[in-house]
Every structure is written in C-alpha cells, then in structure tokens.
Amino acid sequence: MDIKNNILYWSLMVLILSFGAFLIVFGEKDDSPGAQMIGLVMIVTIIITAIKRIKKNSKQNK
Numbered sequence: 001m002d003i004k005n006n007i008l009y010w011s012l013m014v015l016i017l018s019f020g021a022f023l024i025v026f027g028e029k030d031d032s033p034g035a036q037m038i039g040l041v042m043i044v045t046i047i048i049t050a051i052k053r054i055k056k057n058s059k060q061n062k
Contacts, residue, residue, distance in 0.1 A: 016046050
C-alpha cells in the first residue's frame with residue numbers, strides 16, 4: 001500500500017472517530033440516546049478495524 005492511500009485511510013479513521021465523539025456529546029446535550037449509541041458504535045467499530053489492520057500489516061512485514 002502506498003503512502004497516499006495510507007494517509008487517506010488514517011485521515012478518514014480520525015474523521016470518523018471525531019464525528020463519533022461529536023455524536024456522543026451532542027446526544028448528551030440533546031438527550032437523545034440514539035445519537036449517543038450511534039456515536040459509540042462508530043468509535044468501537046473504527047477501533048476494532050484499526051487493530052485488525054495493524055495486526056494484518058505486522059504479519060505481512062514478518
């Protein structure tokens with residue numbers, strides 16, 4: 001994978017994490033548990049995806 005795709009991938013990950021955190025905070029202010037749950041699911045999904053990708057890359061480098 002070239003550097004351009006790698007930068008794009010991690011930039012999107014950070015953007016989605018930020019949006020998930022925004023949904024959690026906004027859902028708290030607006031008192032909407034649905035927004036908080038969507039934000040939490042987004043954050044957990046991105047973290048799991050990042051861990052899987054890091055493990056995959058470390059196996060390929062060996």
